[in-house]
Amino acid sequence: MERTQELLVNMGPQHPSTHGVLRLMVKLDGEQVTWCEPDIGYLHRCFEKLSEQKTYPQVIPFTDRTDYLAALLNEMCYVEAVEKLFGDAIVVPERAQYIRVMMAELQRITSHLLALGSMAMDLGAVTPFLYCWRDREKIYSLFERITGGRMLYNYLRIGGVRNDLPEGIIGTPQDGEDKADKTIWGFINYFDAYVYPQWKELVTGNRIFQYRTQKIGVLTAEQAIAYAASGAVLRGSGVKWDLRKNLPYSIYDRLEFDIPVGKNGDCFDRWWVRQEEMFQSSRIVKQCLAWLAENPGPVMAKVPRVLKPPKGEIYHRIEGARGEVACYVVSDGGTNPYKVKWRSPAFTHLQLMPLLCPGHKVADIIAILGSIDVVLGEVDR
């Protein structure tokens, strides 16, 4: 008997472009996607539960490993949440704040570079990925000198940062391409002169790339808000919402930067927002560098040896690389947090897959997944 049936394909958990171990169940009518459902949990590592067994400072390395591509941003979220719990008892020195923001923005550049590179690779262009790798390595070399770690840092402390910037890492605004992996100024100048224009012209300007991403996975502003999207996904849909501007934390209210906003909410706009955000991050880093070069000082507040925040709870959110990273910390007055709960943007964004994918082709699933930039470590925690 002849019959037709939709083809159920399990993309993942082992698949070349599921960015880790994501399983996408997809129903196909020929090349057309009719249904798509993400299945998560393959990378669950019990970080939230484990945090309850550790003291407050001991939780910081876990935060690195949730979103391992933007570790410093997670650290920043957790550390600021705990500092908020202490209230006025801990006053973070200004220099530490600037270092944190500068590091966070450099981290945002690395994270976006990888997001752009892997999305380009998902679309079949392998070379941009290697270029992104080359440029990301330069920041990682800088991070290695500052923090000692290349990917997972454990650098931020409750009350400041672990150590001041090493001698000579800031450099001077005249540092050129040859110092890109030696001084931060060198990297920023290299970024502005080469990396950003290269991405703009070679990939964003590529006709095939535009055909593949424009009008694909369109997310309207209403849908984006209804699905609690944030970060580049929200701004790609045209909603001007950035926690750094709208609810400034740390020292972001003293810095000057713009918020790039897309128009159509398609894959291309999300891509474009990330690319422009990298440029804005480089602007922020420059301002921080100028301040840091002139204002030496302590980088660590006076904190008690054993951290016992007063009883209470706090929900702190910051603008992470992928969207709003938030941390909910409950203290029972003891040395260990009573509860640490993460709000991870990638988890929230993954629920967009069933909304965006149907009606598109198989190849578009990959483009959409790349454009919402999922990191599975963060989804499953």
Place this chain on the structure above:
Amino acid sequence: MEWWNSLPPTAQVWLGGILKGSLILVWGLLNFAICLMLERKISAWIQNRVGPWRVGLWGWIQPIADLIKLWVKEYIHPNNVDKWLYLIAPFIGFVTANLVWLIVPFGDKFIATDLEIGIIFIAAVTGYDVIATFMAGWGSNNKYSLLGAMRGAAQLISYEITMVMSLIGVVMMAGSLRLSDIVLAQQERGFLGWFLFPQAIGFIVYLIASLAELNRAPFDLAEAEQELVAGHHTEYSGMRWAMFMLAEYIHLAAWSAIAATLFLGGWSGPTLGQVAAGLGNVLNGFGAFVNPVGTAVADWGMSIMGSTVLNWIAGVFWLVLKTYFFIFLAMWIRWTLPRVRIDQLMDLGWKFLLPVSLFNIFLTGTLRYVAVTFDGLPISIGSFTMRLLGWWL
């Protein structure tokens, strides 16, 4: 050649066939090794890397090491595959890729089989490739393979038409389907006679169509790694998988050789004798200050100009040079561009390239008619432009 002529005709056919077949096989494998290495090196250079570096001088023995590795690997035979389709498919692809080399002329009368229907043969043989793809995809009993095979089939069938249409202009100009005739037809005005210039539209259409035909990026939809894991050869391992790779690269080399033959004058190029004669002429100052050295070089050049073997060597040299130009082009494109989507591929093929290639046929026919009509008439103002247009034709 006495002993050869003394053999009975049947033996000549069989022995000649076996000899040609083995030579083509060796030639194909040689090209595979070089192409594989070039692919790795060129991709490495494009991507700021070094590429293979350890095995042999600059890593150039790497392809052989790879083949040995694949040879000794276990053949994984998944359950529930369609056994015969699964087993035969890799070899069909390999054979069709090698068959194309049969009709590539390496020099004047230096050709395995000078078929009268050369271009039709190309179309037929490259079309076979889809059968291998589909057999592998269907036989593997894997959803990705099936999707890849369906894509491959759709793609090959649509681009086959475009590719053949783009070649018709060449056939019209040469007046023959035989590849050696097409090369001879291009030899009239030095390199200006190459069909690349009068057939620029056909050339570009052919380039794009054959990239799609070869399943190379940006048209590598059948094995789109990021979407379908490895497309039609997802389930293959070891030497069977290597057969697909062999087929792909031999096909690439063969396609490049065909492109060089049809559009870049094939084996035509200065031979050693001609170069020496020219050099002697230059040394003599074009007759202004004749000296013994120049005369000797020129005489030597004139004396070896008629040598068949040397001319064949020159033919092979030029053909290989032009072939590798196209191979480099294909690799350059592969490592630069993102992949197109299946519907965009179909749009490009049916809605753009096919009409353009049909227009090319119309244009070629018109210009040829004009050229023939005005040939021999005294040049007037009106006909001058037409003559100019039809000059190459």
